[in-house]
Amino acid sequence: MATTTVPPAPPRKMNRIGLELTEYRGSKSTLCAGCGHNAITERIIEAFYEMGVDPHRVAKLSGIGCSSKSPAYFLSSSYGFNGVHGRMPSIATGCMLANRNLIAIGVSGDGDSASIGIGQFVHLMRRNLPMIYIIEDNGCYGLTKGQFSATADVGSRLKNGVVNDLPPIDTCALAIMLGATYVGRSFSGDKKQLLALLEGAIAHRGTAMLDVLSPCVTFNDHEGSTKSYSYVKEHDEPIEDVSFVPFFEDISVEYDPGTTKEVMLHDGSHLLLKKLDTDYDSTNKGEALRVLTEAHDKGDVLTGLFYIETEKPDFLSLLNVVDQPLATLPESRVRPPKQALDTIMQELQ
Numbered sequence: 288m289a290t291t292t293v294p295p296a297p298p299r300k301m302n303r304i305g306l307e308l309t310e311y312r313g314s315k316s317t318l319c320a321g322c323g324h325n326a327i328t329e330r331i332i333e334a335f336y337e338m339g340v341d342p343h344r345v346a347k348l349s350g351i352g353c354s355s356k357s358p359a360y361f362l363s364s365s366y367g368f369n370g371v372h373g374r375m376p377s378i379a380t381g382c383m384l385a386n387r388n389l390i391a392i393g394v395s396g397d398g399d400s401a402s403i404g405i406g407q408f409v410h411l412m413r414r415n416l417p418m419i420y421i422i423e424d425n426g427c428y429g430l431t432k433g434q435f436s437a438t439a440d441v442g443s444r445l446k447n448g449v450v451n452d453l454p455p456i457d458t459c460a461l462a463i464m465l466g467a468t469y470v471g472r473s474f475s476g477d478k479k480q481l482l483a484l485l486e487g488a489i490a491h492r493g494t495a496m497l498d499v500l501s502p503c504v505t506f507n508d509h510e511g512s513t514k515s516y517s518y519v520k521e522h523d524e525p526i527e528d529v530s531f532v533p534f535f536e537d538i539s540v541e542y543d544p545g546t547t548k549e550v551m552l553h554d555g556s557h558l559l560l561k562k563l564d565t566d567y568d569s570t571n572k573g574e575a576l577r578v579l580t581e582a583h584d585k586g587d588v589l590t591g592l593f594y595i596e597t598e599k600p601d602f603l604s605l606l607n608v609v610d611q612p613l614a615t616l617p618e619s620r621v622r623p624p625k626q627a628l629d630t631i632m633q634e635l636q
């Protein structure tokens with residue numbers, strides 16, 4: 288009798304710290320099939336895997352909304368804190384102050400960040416807290432059945448015919464103006480660009496704010512919406528071609544110096560920003576705000592890395608936080624002795 292030989296299983300692919308892609312996954316998504324948020328989750332998984340980040344070093348933070356549920360669907364062995372609606376920035380700030388060795392990634396929605404959470408959002412941006420801050424932007428409150436959020440464009444129409452007559456908040460322009468040091472916009476359907484921007488965000492030290500257009504297929508993907516798949520595909524204007532080369536790879540063969548701007552990030556990785564038809568310079572703040580305003584007036588959806596600054600001190604350096612994470616300092620170092628308190632009290636008399 289002929290024997291059938293079972294072919295050997297293909298070798299399992301591991302990243303540079305010996306982990307497989309599955310170890311960066313989370314639980315199964317409960318979001319609607321086709322929701323842009325699911326595609327962003329996939330890119331986050333890939334970015335952390337490809338960068339070889341130890342999941343135990345990551346803290347996932349979010350507020351409330353379909354978008355804010357996303358951290359449950361990636362990096363299941365990382366720390367996680369699902370906060371109150373619009374209050375994720377406070378939790379992120381406390382988390383990074385307590386343990387500066389963590390890599391914080393916040394996932395929020397346009398409602399969570401630009402509507403109820405705008406007060407928290409602006410203060411996080413001006414502090415340049417080291418974290419990756421993602422807005423999954425569908426122009427509506429998906430979780431509560433699709434009402435307009437503060438990023439909805441004037442003239443955008445809801446499924447029931449209601450037209451938005453209030454101007455949108457451009458979270459990228461706001462973040463740049465306030466002091467965030469890595470600011471970009473992408474589209475959940477643009478795998479290559481989004482992955483490069485996420486990897487760059489992981490390597491950056493400071494607030495990396497990415498507004499990712501992420502269509503809500505259930506409530507905001509119809510004709511008349513400016514956050515639908517078809518609208519974003521038709522109006523997407525990338526300002527440059529973004530490539531990311533991690534610190535552990537040789538970059539010398541990757542770029543053409545005549546047309547590419549190379550930015551070195553804090554961990555030694557490189558972003559290669561290849562100019563398209565404009566002379567765009569993503570290190571120029573004024574230029575970034577100008578192109579965003581111009582695109583807004585034309586109804587274009589600009590994508591790419593609008594602004595990057597690698598020299599500005601982050602919030603923890605500004606506060607002179609000690610190198611050892613506060614959370615691991617022994618009590619003898621965090622509780623001043625009675626004598627020190629007595630001295631302070633005497634000085635106040």
Ligand SMILES: Cc1ncc(C[n+]2csc(CCOP(=O)(O)OP(=O)(O)O)c2C)c(N)n1
Pocket residue numbers: 351352353354355372395396397398399400403423425427428429430431436
């Ligand atoms: C304090 C508070 N106010 C209102 C709500 C109701 N609520 C839940 S999610 C949400 C909006 C979510 O929109 P967004 O952040 O854009 O997330 P999406 O669902 O669109 O991904 C609102 C208003 C709430 N949960 N808590």
Ligand code: SF4
Pocket residue numbers: 317318319321322323324353354425429430502503504505506
């Ligand atoms: S309601 Fe919209 S935002 Fe929420 S999961 Fe469904 S498609 Fe996504």
Ligand SMILES: [Mg+2]
Pocket residue numbers: 352396397398423424425426427428429436
């Ligand atoms: Mg939303």
